[in-house]
Amino acid sequence: MKKKVSLKDIAEIVGVSTATISYVLSKGEENRVSPKMAAKIKKVAKELNYQPNQIAKSLKSGRTFTIGLIVADISNPFFANIARIIEDEAKKRDYTVIFGSSDESEDKSRDLIRFLSNRQVDGFIIAPTEKSIDQIEQLKAQNIPFVLIDRYFPELETSYVVINNYQAAYDAVSRLIDTGHSSIGVISYSQGLFHMRERVRGYKRAVLDHGLNFKKTWMKEVSYANAKKEVEAAIDQLVSKRKEVSALFFATNTLAVHGLKHIDRLKLKVPDDVGVVCFDQGEAFDFYYCPLTYVKQPLVELGTAAVNILIDQISRKNKGYSRTSLEAELIVRDSCTRLEKHMDV
C-alpha cells in the first residue's frame, strides 16, 4: 500500500514543525499560526492529498461522526426517501450514515443495534419495531444518543420525530365520510406499533364523530411477513364477497399497493366500486388510473429534524429529550369522490 501522507511530510515541505502543521490540520487551532502560514499549510496538504486519520481522530475525540440508521426496509420507498434526506442533512454536518433494515423483527433490530454499536456509531436514528422497547430502554441506560423516527413508545421518555398520525387518519377518514361513505374499512399492520394504533384510533374517532358506526371485523390487522395474502383476504371479505364496506382506508403505502393490485384483479373500480384513501404517496401510484387521495407526510422535515436533534444530543448541546410531532397534509384527489359525484347529479 502506498504510504499515506503524514503531518511530518507536510512539515518538511513547508519548513515548520509538525506541531505547527497539527494546529492547522488536526486540532482546529489555526489561530496559533499566521493566516498566511495556515493557507500555505492547507495548500500543501491539498496538493499531497493529505487524508487525516479518522480512527486516530476518533480515539482522541471519542467520536466517529457516524450515525446508525435503522429502518424497517431500506428498499421500501418511504424509508429510501427518508434515508436520502438523512444522508444529505448528515453530510452537511460532516456525518456519515450507516444503515440497517430490521424487517420489523425485534431480533433483527436487537442484532443491528448491537452490530452498529460495536462500530461505535455516535448515535442512532431508529424506526423502532414492535416489542423493541427493551432495546430502546437499554440504549437509554447506556446513555447512547438516539432519536426515534416514524414511531415511538409513549410510555418511554425519549427523543422522537413523528407525525400526528391520529389527526392525519382522522382527516383522511373524515374525507371519505364527507363524500358520502358510511361503511368504511381500515387495513393496517399490527397495532403493536404505536403509529399504527394511532392511525386506527383516528379512523375510529372520525367514524364515531360523524355519527356512524364500525364493526370490529372492518378493522383488519395484517402481519408484516404475510401482508400481501392477508390484505387480499381482507378485501375479499370486506368488499368482494359481502360488500360490507363501500370504502377502504389503507394505513401505509405498501398496504395500499397490495390492496389496489387485488382490487384490480377483482375488476373492481376505484372510486365507483370502492372508495380509497391511503397513507403516503408512492411512485407506484403515479400510474394508477384513479389519482389517490393520500396523507402526505413531511418527509424532509422528518428527516432533517431527526438528524439535527441527534447531532445536538451527541454534541451535548441538547441534554433533555426533544419531542417533535409534525402535521401531515391530506391531498384530495379522485379516489374518494364517488358519492359526491352522485350527489352532484
Next chain:
Amino acid sequence: MKKKVSLKDIAEIVGVSTATISYVLSKGEENRVSPKMAAKIKKVAKELNYQPNQIAKSLKSGRTFTIGLIVADISNPFFANIARIIEDEAKKRDYTVIFGSSDESEDKSRDLIRFLSNRQVDGFIIAPTEKSIDQIEQLKAQNIPFVLIDRYFPELETSYVVINNYQAAYDAVSRLIDTGHSSIGVISYSQGLFHMRERVRGYKRAVLDHGLNFKKTWMKEVSYANAKKEVEAAIDQLVSKRKEVSALFFATNTLAVHGLKHIDRLKLKVPDDVGVVCFDQGEAFDFYYCPLTYVKQPLVELGTAAVNILIDQISRKNKGYSRTSLEAELIVRDSCTRLEKHMDV
C-alpha cells in the same frame, strides 16, 4: 455515561487473568483455553452485555469492517433495492455499509470518496459517475479495495460487476422489431456513462442487423439534472408532433417513468400509438395500464457478487481483478405487441 464493561471486569468475575479473557473475546484464540472455560467467559460477557471496542479492534487489525457504497441516488428504487441486497450480504460477513449519493456529479463523487475514505472504510462499492475515472484511478493508486457496479471504465483495469448492457438492449430492441416496428427511437442518459453507451450500441446494432435504419435525431440523450423536461421534449418531437418513430426504447426506469407520464398526458396509448420497451422493472410500473416489456436485471446476483468480490479483496484472498458480466432477461409483456396484433388479423 455508564461505564463500559471491560475485559478486566469479566476477568474478575470469572476468576482468571485478563489475558485469558482476551484470547476468547478479542483475539479469536479461543483454542488457548478449555472449551468449558471459553463457554463460561462468553456467558459472563453476554450477561454483562460486554461490547468489544471496535475502534481499538480496528487499530489492531487495520480494518473497520465497513463498506462504503456510492450510488447515484439511494432513493432511486434501482439503487435502493441494490443497497438492501448489499446490506444483507455484507451483514452475513460481519460488515456494515455506509452509503452516499453522488447525484451523477463528479464533484459530489470526489467529495464522497474522500469523506468515506476518512472514515477508513475498508473498501468501496461504487456506481461511478461520468468523468470520475481519475477518482477511480486514484483509488487504484492508493491500493484501496473497490468494486465498480452497474457501470465501469473499459479503459481502466478494475474489478467490476455489471450486466451485459449491449446484449440486453439488443434483445429489447429486436423484440420491438420482431413485432413489426421499423422506426424506433431511444432515450438514454448522456453516453459519457459506459453502460448508457452500451445500451445505445445494442440499439443500433439490433436496428442494423434487421436491415432497418435509424436517424441520429431518433437517439435522444438527456441530462441527469434536467431529465424530465428533456424526455418530454424528445417525445414531443419523436412521437407527438411528427410521428417519426412508432416505438421507443427507454434506457432506464426513471427515463421510462418520465416518458410514460408524458405519453399519458398526450393521450397517446401504449402499445397502439407507441410501442415501448424499457430497462428495469419499477414498482411505478405495477399500475400502468399496459404491462411493459422490460429488461430484468439480476439485482441479487449483482449485489452479492459485488460484496463478495470486495471482501475477498479486502482480506487479500483475491489479488487480481475480478470482472463479472451478468446476462439480463427480457420480460415480454403487452407494451410491444401492437403490430403483432395487427398481423394476427
